[in-house]
Each structure stands twice: as structure tokens, then as C-alpha cells.
Amino acid sequence: MGKLAKFRRNRFASVFVLFFALGLVSIGFTGVNNLVTPAVAKIGNEATLVDKGSALFAEGCSSCHGLNGQGTSDGPTLAGVGAASVHFQVSSGRMPMAAPGAQVERKKPSYNEEETLALAAYVATFGPGPAIPSEEEVNMWINASVAEGGELYRTNCAQCHNFAGSGGALTNGKYAPSLKEATPLQIYEAMITGPQSMPIFSDKTLTPESKAAIIRYIQELNKSENPGGLALGRLGPVTEGLFLWTVGLGALIVVAVWIGARVR
Amino acid sequence: MTNNFDINNTFDPDKENQAPKVSKEVATKLPTPAKGVDHYLRRTDTDPRAAKRAERQVAALFGSSSLFTLIFLVSFVAIPRELKISVPFIGITSAQNLVLGVSFGLAILLIGIGAIHWAKKLMPDVEMVQERKEMKPADAVQEEALDAFRVGATESGVGSRKLIRRTLLGALAMFPLPFVVMLRDLGPAPKGELSKTVWKEDLHIVTDITYAKIRPEDIPVGNLISAMPENILEIQEEDHNLNERGKAAILLVRMRPEDIKSQQGPDWDYQGILAFSKICTHAGCPIALYEQRSHHLLCPCHQSTFDLADSGEPIFGPGARRLPQLAITVDAEGYLVARQGFQEPVGPSFWERGA
Structure with a gap:
């Protein structure tokens, strides 16, 4: 029997073939996906930010949001969403959207920071909306109070984003995302624009000082340690119970079977 | 092998x-x-x-x-x-x-x-059969136990002295009653406090934690605020507990007036700003998972879902009653105030509440 013929009869052969085929398909898909990702337009330095944004918008956004951002059946109008909303959605990779669904997910951004700012500047011309917060406003978090931030976070944010910023489920497949990867600027923008299901926390009712404290608290959460060991996603008793009932009890069953097994 | x-x-x-x-x-x-x-x-x-x-x-x-x-x-x-x-x-x-x-x-x-x-x-692993022991004791043992019982019954005269027998049975039956009666001492019986909160006419609505008065023009559509009555800190200080805070917590949301399908009273909103109790009517969890697009409010404990655009009616989960709505308006200086107290008890159901 040849080596190949021998391998074909191996009981792992089908598993191997399956994974090989899956690998091929995924490599192929990635290739195609790269082809259809909008090529970033080359624009000369002399173009203003808005002109540059206009060109990028026409190429990457207008198929869903309409040529003038008026909205189509595939995407909402962008009039009045403001620059902060655009910067949040594009810099967190949520826009352009990969596929329609209950929730738009965070992914690697398709545009660099300069292009994102250009898009934001262009969309801001559609109608007045929240502007991108200044560097000063965002960086206020560095000197903000963690304790105050914790109190505000637990009152205003923890209900959806979880006590440790791990996110949580909403209705009908929607969810509040984890805050692990969100930058201070993105957290600020999310609070003033209310992306997707999230409500708005306007600067008048949750002051920039309070926002800074919340951001500081989230930064502390993200770098905090797990002195108790495996954190299991910091989701609380549900994952811990699931872990014990499946892994813990599973291990006990394996041991029980081993104790009772007949020795040869 | x-x-x-x-x-x-x-x-x-x-x-x-x-x-x-x-x-x-x-x-x-x-x-x-x-x-x-x-x-x-x-x-x-x-x-x-x-x-x-x-x-x-x-x-x-x-x-x-x-x-x-x-x-x-x-x-x-x-x-x-x-x-x-x-x-x-x-x-x-x-x-x-x-x-x-x-x-x-x-x-x-x-x-x-x-x-x-x-x-x-390494230890011997022989199969063994162990017969079950017979449950019935030997006749002699049985006879001995019965004898002991008969001797005892005769000596104490429990059969002939009826008065003693009856008073003893009575005493034994009465003795557990204090344990039942002592349950009454678990705490004072609630009077009106389950049905009342501190909310009353013209009480300012302030943001939780920062305690700032709120102007309606500061609340954009889609905004969410966790709010409290302005005097909550003083009441807390006086009571030395958080009971009133727990009951008085409210949520303020603003939606487009045309999105509001119904309310618990005529014009209880102020220009699309609605105030609802933050306490779930199922088990009393604080509930603030507000989805600004669907106007659904989801309770994190047992997934009760309430439609804030439709009088706060429950639409999913174990919560059976609507979230009580607080009627609001503005005072002369343009700050949001309560128009009256809650018209129904907030939080989970209780025995005396009725329907």
C-alpha cells in the first residue's frame, strides 16, 4: 500500500481533509475580500479636508448613505449626525459595515486617521451635530478622579457595559460591546453621539469633567489585574457557573470513569 | 496479551x-x-x-x-x-x-x-458477592424489645391515668406555637412606605451622583439620564439608610414626541421627555439598559423588557406590571420638576398591593 493510500484509511483523514478545505476557502475569501475593499483614493495635498472627505465619501460611503448623505434603503441619513459620530464609527472600524445585522461590530479600521478626519469634516457639512471633542477635553481624563469615575460609571454605564467593561447582551441579538479596545477619544465620542442602541449622554447633563472621570475609570479597569486567577472574560457568575458545571464537572466525570474502569 | x-x-x-x-x-x-x-x-x-x-x-x-x-x-x-x-x-x-x-x-x-x-x-481485584443482611431481627430480640415496652407502659400507668395523658398531649401540641408567633418579630409591618416615594409636586429632578438641576433644552433626543429628587441626600442623612434612594431612582429619556405611542396620564411628558421609575416591577433590580432606537428598556436580572414609548408596558420576560411613570413639567426658572408623586407603588409587587 502506498503512503497516500495508507493515510486515506486513517481515521483522522476526513478531519484533515475538512480542515484543509476550510483553510483553502478562507484564504480564497480573504483574497476576494481585499479586492472588493474600496481602494483609497489618491488625493493631492492641495485639496482641502472637506474636498478630500467628499471624494472618499463618494467612493466608500455613498452606496448606502446616498451621494449627498441623504440616506437610502440600505443606510440612514447622515444629516446632523456630526463629525464625532463619523469619527467614532470609522475609527472603530464599524463603518464601512461588513454586513448588515442586528449589531455593527468593531473591526480593523478601513481608513487611516487623516482620511477619517476628512470624512468627518465632510459629513459635518450635511447638518449641525456634535463635533469631535478637542484633545484638551479628551485628555482631561489623565488627571480625573478614579473614585468619582467609578461612581458615575456604575450609575450610567455598568448596566449595559458590565461592571468590568466587558460588555453584555441587549435584546434581539444586539449587545453592548466590550470597552477593552475603545480609546479615550472613542469613549468620549460614543457618549456624546449615542451610536446604535446606546443612548446619548450630553455634555450638559453629564459634564466633560464627569466624562473624564468615567474614561479614567475605564482605563483603570482595563489595566487592572486578576489576582484571583482566571477571569473568564470578567462576566460574573454566569461564566463562572458555566465553567464549573462543564469543565469542573466534566473533569470529575472523567476521573469517576477512570476509577471504575477495568484494568487490563 | x-x-x-x-x-x-x-x-x-x-x-x-x-x-x-x-x-x-x-x-x-x-x-x-x-x-x-x-x-x-x-x-x-x-x-x-x-x-x-x-x-x-x-x-x-x-x-x-x-x-x-x-x-x-x-x-x-x-x-x-x-x-x-x-x-x-x-x-x-x-x-x-x-x-x-x-x-x-x-x-x-x-x-x-x-x-x-x-x-x-496492584491490590487484589477479585469480584465479590455480598449477600444482603436480613432486615427482620431475631425473634428473641424482637420479643425482648416488646417486653421492655410493655413493662414501661404498665409502670407509668399511661394507659389508666387519662388526665395525665391528655394534659401531656395538650402541652406538647401547644409548645411549638411560640415559634410561629415569634415570626411576627421579624420586623415592623410595613405601613405606607411600600406604596410611597419622596417624589411630590414641584420637587426638582437632579442628575444622580452629580446632583445638578436639569433644563429640558439640555436633553437631546435619545439622551438618557439617571436622576434623583433634589432632597435625596438630606433624606438619606436623616434616615441613615438608602431605602428612599432605592425607591426614588428614576430615568429620564427624551424621544421625538411623535414616537410616543401612549403614556400613563395625559401629557405626563415634557416635550418628549419621559420620566420612569428605575426599579424593575419584577424583582426590584435597577434597570437602565435603554435602547434609544427601539425605546426598549431591558432588565439585566431576568430580561424583563419594557416599552418606554408605550406607557412602560412589559413586552417580554417575567415583569408583569408596567414601570410607573412620573408626571413632569418645568418650574418658573425652566428646571424640570415632578408634577406630582408616583400614582402607583414602584418596584416589585407585594401582598397588600392588590392587583
Whole structure:
């Protein structure tokens, strides 16, 4: 029997073939996906930010949001969403959207920071909306109070984003995302624009000082340690119970079977 | 592997490979194989080298257990308590905690595994049948117990002295009653406090934690505010507890007036700003998972979902009653105030509440 013929009869052969085929398909898909990702337009330095944004918008956004951002059946109008909303959605990779669904997910951004700012500047011309917060406003978090931030976070944010910023489920497949990867600027923008299901926390009712404290608290959460060991996603008793009932009890069953097994 | 079981059940505990020699007296007490049950010989029964290997394995397991105990003792002293290390899957954690836990766990686990390995590979593994003991005691024992009972009954005269018998039964029946009555002392019976909150006419609505008065023009559509009555801190101070805070917590949301399908009273909103109790009507969890697009409010405890655009009616989950709405308006200076107190009790249902 040849080596190949021998391998074909191996009981792992089908598993191997399956994974090989899956690998091929995924490599192929990635290739195609790269082809259809909008090529970033080359624009000369002399173009203003808005002109540059206009060109990028026409190429990457207008198929869903309409040529003038008026909205189509595939995407909402962008009039009045403001620059902060655009910067949040594009810099967190949520826009352009990969596929329609209950929730738009965070992914690697398709545009660099300069292009994102250009898009934001262009969309801001559609109608007045929240502007991108200044560097000063965002960086206020560095000197903000963690304790105050914790109190505000637990009152205003923890209900959806979880006590440790791990996110949580909403209705009908929607969810509040984890805050692990969100930058201070993105957290600020999310609070003033209310992306997707999230409500708005306007600067008048949750002051920039309070926002800074919340951001500081989230930064502390993200770098905090797990002195108790495996954190299991910091989701609380549900994952811990699931872990014990499946892994813990599973291990006990394996041991029980081993104790009772007949020795040869 | 040809000789690993014998069909004729000729297992002999005195065979040479049954390692240690024992005295005749002990040998008779060793378990003997049951008749009529097939017995399979283990490799350690037939191959002395396999038995020796198993012995070494058990010894190695016990030996490593001692090693881990030593590691525990050493790390208890040697690893500084403040030392933090980064471990895959766990993240940054205390080095001492980790080593103490792992070594202690392995020390006891290895003793257990060693003992079972020993029992399975080397101890006799004959099949035994143990007959069930008869439940009925011997006649003589039964007779003796009955006699003792009869003697006792006669001596005490419980059969003839009816008065004593009846008062004793009465006393025994009465005695547990205090335990039932003492339940009344679990706490004062609630009076009106389950039905009332501190909200009343013209009380300012302030943001929770920062306690700032709120102007309606500061609330854009889609905004969410966790709010409190302005005097909540003083009341807390006076009561020395958080009961009133727990009941008075409200949510303010603003939606487009045309999105509001119904309210609990005529024009209880102020220009699309609605105020609802923050306390779930199912089990009393604070509830603020507001989806600004669907106007649904989801309770994190048991997934009760309320439609704030439709009088706060429950649309999913165990919550059966709507979230009470607070009628609001603005005062002369343009700050949001309550127009009246809650018209129904907030929070979970209770016995006296009725429907």
C-alpha cells in the first residue's frame, strides 16, 4: 500500500481533509475580500479636508448613505449626525459595515486617521451635530478622579457595559460591546453621539469633567489585574457557573470513569 | 496479551506473582473470588515486570506529591507577596497566589491519583458477592424489645391515668406555637412606605451622583439620564439608610414626541421627555439598559423588557406590571420638576398591593 493510500484509511483523514478545505476557502475569501475593499483614493495635498472627505465619501460611503448623505434603503441619513459620530464609527472600524445585522461590530479600521478626519469634516457639512471633542477635553481624563469615575460609571454605564467593561447582551441579538479596545477619544465620542442602541449622554447633563472621570475609570479597569486567577472574560457568575458545571464537572466525570474502569 | 483472562475462574491468590507472602491467618481473611463470575487477570497479575513498573509509578506519584508540598512551603516563604507576573489566559496575577494554589492542589491530587493507581494495578481485584443482611431481627430480640415496652407502659400507668395523658398531649401540641408567633418579630409591618416615594409636586429632578438641576433644552433626543429628587441626600442623612434612594431612582429619556405611542396620564411628558421609575416591577433590580432606537428598556436580572414609548408596558420576560411613570413639567426658572408623586407603588409587587 502506498503512503497516500495508507493515510486515506486513517481515521483522522476526513478531519484533515475538512480542515484543509476550510483553510483553502478562507484564504480564497480573504483574497476576494481585499479586492472588493474600496481602494483609497489618491488625493493631492492641495485639496482641502472637506474636498478630500467628499471624494472618499463618494467612493466608500455613498452606496448606502446616498451621494449627498441623504440616506437610502440600505443606510440612514447622515444629516446632523456630526463629525464625532463619523469619527467614532470609522475609527472603530464599524463603518464601512461588513454586513448588515442586528449589531455593527468593531473591526480593523478601513481608513487611516487623516482620511477619517476628512470624512468627518465632510459629513459635518450635511447638518449641525456634535463635533469631535478637542484633545484638551479628551485628555482631561489623565488627571480625573478614579473614585468619582467609578461612581458615575456604575450609575450610567455598568448596566449595559458590565461592571468590568466587558460588555453584555441587549435584546434581539444586539449587545453592548466590550470597552477593552475603545480609546479615550472613542469613549468620549460614543457618549456624546449615542451610536446604535446606546443612548446619548450630553455634555450638559453629564459634564466633560464627569466624562473624564468615567474614561479614567475605564482605563483603570482595563489595566487592572486578576489576582484571583482566571477571569473568564470578567462576566460574573454566569461564566463562572458555566465553567464549573462543564469543565469542573466534566473533569470529575472523567476521573469517576477512570476509577471504575477495568484494568487490563 | 494472550493470557490476560482465564475462563475457568482459576484465580489463585497464593500464586507466586501475588507479591508479598503472608501468614496463613491473614491469607484466609483476604477476599476470595466469587463463583460464577468471569475474572480477568491484569497484566500486573501475570507479569512481575509490569507489577514492578506499576509500583514505581505509584511511588513516583506519591514522591511528586511531596515535592509539590515542598514547593508550596518554599514559595510561601520565598515568593514576595507583591510580585505580579503575566500568565497566558489569566493575565497579570499574583505569582505567590498562583504557585501556592497550583502546588497545593497538585500535592493532594497526586496522593489521590497514586492511591487509585495503586488500588487498580496492584491490590487484589477479585469480584465479590455480598449477600444482603436480613432486615427482620431475631425473634428473641424482637420479643425482648416488646417486653421492655410493655413493662414501661404498665409502670407509668399511661394507659389508666387519662388526665395525665391528655394534659401531656395538650402541652406538647401547644409548645411549638411560640415559634410561629415569634415570626411576627421579624420586623415592623410595613405601613405606607411600600406604596410611597419622596417624589411630590414641584420637587426638582437632579442628575444622580452629580446632583445638578436639569433644563429640558439640555436633553437631546435619545439622551438618557439617571436622576434623583433634589432632597435625596438630606433624606438619606436623616434616615441613615438608602431605602428612599432605592425607591426614588428614576430615568429620564427624551424621544421625538411623535414616537410616543401612549403614556400613563395625559401629557405626563415634557416635550418628549419621559420620566420612569428605575426599579424593575419584577424583582426590584435597577434597570437602565435603554435602547434609544427601539425605546426598549431591558432588565439585566431576568430580561424583563419594557416599552418606554408605550406607557412602560412589559413586552417580554417575567415583569408583569408596567414601570410607573412620573408626571413632569418645568418650574418658573425652566428646571424640570415632578408634577406630582408616583400614582402607583414602584418596584416589585407585594401582598397588600392588590392587583
